[in-house]
Amino acid sequence: MCGDTATGKTTLLYRYIYGKFRSETQMTNGVEFFTRDIFINDKKITHIFWDFAGVKRCRFFQEDFCRGADAALITFDLCRYDTLFNVERWINFCRHFNRNLPILLVGLKSDLHDYFQVNFDLIVKFLKKYNLIDYFSISCKTGKNLEKIFYTIFNIINKIEEKKEKARKERERREKVLLF
Ligand SMILES: Nc1nc2c(ncn2[C@@H]2O[C@H](COP(=O)(O)OP(=O)(O)O)[C@@H](O)[C@H]2O)c(=O)[nH]1
Numbered sequence: 001m002c003g004d005t006a007t008g009k010t011t012l013l014y015r016y017i018y019g020k021f022r023s024e025t026q027m028t029n030g031v032e033f034f035t036r037d038i039f040i041n042d043k044k045i046t047h048i049f050w051d052f053a054g055v056k057r058c059r060f061f062q063e064d065f066c067r068g069a070d071a072a073l074i075t076f077d078l079c080r081y082d083t084l085f086n087v088e089r090w091i092n093f094c095r096h097f098n099r100n101l102p103i104l105l106v107g108l109k110s111d112l113h114d115y116f117q118v119n120f121d122l123i124v125k126f127l128k129k130y131n132l133i134d135y136f137s138i139s140c141k142t143g144k145n146l147e148k149i150f151y152t153i154f155n156i157i158n159k160i161e162e163k164k165e166k167a168r169k170e171r172e173r174r175e176k177v178l179l180f
């Protein structure tokens, strides 16, 4: 998950894990961990979230994580136009190692409609130009669409993992045949 500072990444994770809205602003310092178990097709999956500070000294870790990522969530603040504008930079950052990385675009703070500065044309443009999976607007305050984005992204990751597993089994089978 990436996005500009104060778009709501930590608050989003906090709400997803603890079911509560954390209203105080607190810069992510270093790294925070969150875990949650979910079930997909009756399979228990433990997810570990690493929430890195956006500061420069953490860039190295961020790049390393991008390398191994199966999918990404990119966040922007529906009330700050510049954060949507910067989405393009985050897409390029995430796709540095994998040009086809699946990305879900997430606009946060949908409860603050009186302060919206959204340009829907730009959202549609990004969706098409970068072939993004989908776009959701969500609120960490009301919880709107929150479960949906995680469900969507985990389903994608699960499918990729299954494909990898299938390929691995097929490779093993071929190697066995060769051995005989
Ligand atoms: N009203 C409202 N405020 C939010 C929402 N999500 C985050 N915030 C607030 O936005 C500020 C920045 O959030 P934070 O999670 O620290 O952003 P981060 O830098 O991306 O991790 C905090 O004061 C949050 O309480 C939301 O959906 N609605």
Ligand SMILES: [Mg+2]
Residues within 6 Å of the ligand: 009, 010, 011, 026, 027, 028, 051
């Ligand atoms: Mg944070």
